[in-house]
Amino acid sequence: MNxxxxxxxxxxxxxxxxxxxxxxxxxxxxxxxxGLDRVFIANMTGNVVILGMALAGGDDLPVAGPVLALGAFFTGALIGGRLTNAAPRDWARASTVAFGVTGSLATSLGIVAMIFPPRTDTAWGFTVTGLMAVAMGLQAAAARRIAVKDVTTVVVTSTLTGLAADSRLARGNDENWARRLLAVVLILAGAGVGAVLLRLTGDAGVGLGMLVAGLGSLAVTVVGHVRHV
Structure with a gap:
């Protein structure tokens, strides 16, 4: 028998x-x-640092945008926690809802923003920043509940720390090195894609970037729901 x-x-x-x-x-x-005056929509560490420098008198640094993003992200994470905390630590219906809302919001805003590009320090620009930060907070909370080690989807500082601290060079066992490296590389690649879209399409780049990201999120939502729910 073979x-x-x-x-x-x-x-x-x-x-x-x-x-x-x-x-x-x-x-x-x-x-x-x-495209929105140096505001991080998903990486809240960056906003806290920018806000601290701005409040200390840093030249030409935004205040309103980072404050808005921080508050909106917190709100989205709060909503995501209430939605998913009762669900099992795996992909559940609540995960589908959370990621589906994130993808739908990014896609819808992306389409509208391509037609009406958001400008810095305008009501529409702040609206885009706030709604997308809510979406990213919702995504982060849902991803946290699924609890895939070293992959939070929104930050890589702890991932990079683990990659270094658990490496053979640090007398570790290289635990999860591949996923940690991929997380860092993929967020780097995504940022590069976003920058290229802005450079190639000008004012429409903010909307196009959100549209591409939103469609990617919706694809993840569909595949995740089919495979796990």
């Missing part, structure tokens, strides 16, 4: 899906920072 060929370790689909969301987050943050 034995079955050996196969490598199975890659959890949740990991792949959250890595895709990490890539889309890079796009969102790039178009927000470059």
């Amino acid at each position: 034995s079955l060929p050996a196969t490598g370790p199975r890659i959890p689909s949740q990991l792949v899906l959250l890595l895709v969301l990490t890539f889309t987050t890079g796009i969102i943050d790039a178009v927000g920072y470059l």
